[in-house]
Amino acid sequence: MEQKNGSSFTGFFLLGFSDRPQLELVLFVVLLIFYLFTLLGNTTIIALAQLDPNLQTPMYFFLSNLSFLDLCYTTSSVPQFLVHLRTTDKSISFGGCVAQLFISLGLGCTECILLGVMAFDRYAAICKPLQYTVIMHPRLCALMASVSWFIGFGNSLLQTVLIFLLPLCGRNKIDHFVCEIPALLKLACVDTTVNESELFFASVIILLIPVALIIFSYGQIVRAVLRIKSSAGQRKAFGTCGSHITVVSLFYGTAIYAYLQPSNNYSQDQVKFVSLFYAIVTPTVNPVIYTLRNKDVTGAMKKVLCRGQDSR
Template sequence: MEQRNGSSFTGFVLLAFSDRPQLELVLFVVLLIFYIFTLLGNTTIIALSHLDPHLHTPMYFFLSNLSFLDLCYTTSIIPQLLVNLSGADKCVSFAGCVVQLYISLGLGCTECILLGVMAFDRYVAVCRPLHYTVIMPPRLCALMASASWFIGFANSLLQTVLIFLLPLCGRNKLDHFLCEIPALLKLACVDTTMNESELFFASVIILLIPVALIILSYGGIVRAISRIKSAAGQRKAFGTCASHLTVVTLFYGTAIYAYLQPSNNYSQDQGKFIALFYTIVTPMINPLIYTVRNKDVKGAMRKVLWKDYDSR
């Protein structure tokens, strides 16, 4: 990018929702409330998973990882957006944009892989219940979680380097509320066909391979549930998977829309509101999805609250 490393380049202007000033105050209030609930909900899941021995299982180990991911993901984006919506500062430094893209993309890629790992965990729990602890020992769970983080951030490093090698020719007005690859590609003053093809290929690997694993896992789960004779047993087996399946549908649906459609079909306004959904709405409702009908989590919450009440 011309002037990128020069003194005249100070960073990017995040236009966000500047074309809708009447919407900015409403969004500020709504996003602040959502962000607080996101922090509270995911922190509660992490705390309960560590405090209650009954939740020291692979399922809740991965769930606490997912909650930590959601906490970090929203925190890498929403505070900056709230500052932007307040009118205080709509600029982000070049280094700040690089860091935000690397961290947010790394966390998003990690969540893609982790949701696939969680589907495999549910498959083992439903289809191989007697061998569950043997197939999913703590060491293997830690290894799969670590691999998810490593692959996610390795892909993010590659994508971040490639996008910021593009010449921007002094263009610094980013029509988005965060530094995201589809929006950054629009600033490039050269042909980005190769970059778009590489991004599409990487997105297919990061998104569709876990989706294929999830489909295979749930295919086995459906077959196993269909062999259960009692209706109560079927409901119990399905209940262990319904929450994860709901989260998967919400997360992958928005991610695939954002990253796997042709760039000429990509509406920037649609992109902003889709990005709002997967950066704040999905991380906020994930704890609710996992706790509303989960007897283990509700029981752990009652025990922790009752213990605190008794200690007084």
């Protein structure tokens, strides 16, 4: 895979964890199990939201969007990584790397924004219960979801174009298991300060603005809940938000760690493990969190299972 001119490649090598061959088999087994549970859990959430009329509300509309995002996000990188863990050929074509970066980054950015939108939905449900159905009209829900996807993939398109405009000067070994911007920046043979600054600025917008919306929404929610005199009412109100807060903490914690720290603050191995966490662990546990803490979802699951048994 030699470079014949200043800017063309036939492909890249994803080094992954090839320097730790004893770890690769363990990773393969663990990731395969997590991936299968990700497929099962998120597909179940999407199916239940479509099959049960009680779940056809704004909250579950956004939740099924989130589950679809998690399914696609994990599938954009994990199957390929599983293959690389069991073979010596760890190559990826130039076009494949571009597509993987664009899709995974677009899905990740969309999820950032969508989690902020879901916080607004919880704010409207608890702080404006009488106007909730008017505020969260199906058309508005569809519009907010569409805007989340548009902004997420618009930013991804911009970042993908900017990174692949950089001259790579024959370097084609990516010290990562996936095509990701920080790892690709290290291949450039020119000063990348401007690119790093632009990436940091974009990350601040995509990550911190939704976080600010989430903090504001939950600040208002806490004030509204504390005014409820019934302790049972308080528990119910906090219960409807607990799952979302847990998911937000997992997703934003790892994303902020990966994108908003100076690159010299952590080793590349740390970056890989953090990327593994939000690529496979978070999408796996999200359905579990929402299912275990949500009586509507568990109830819908029981009804679907009972219906299936009755049909036999």
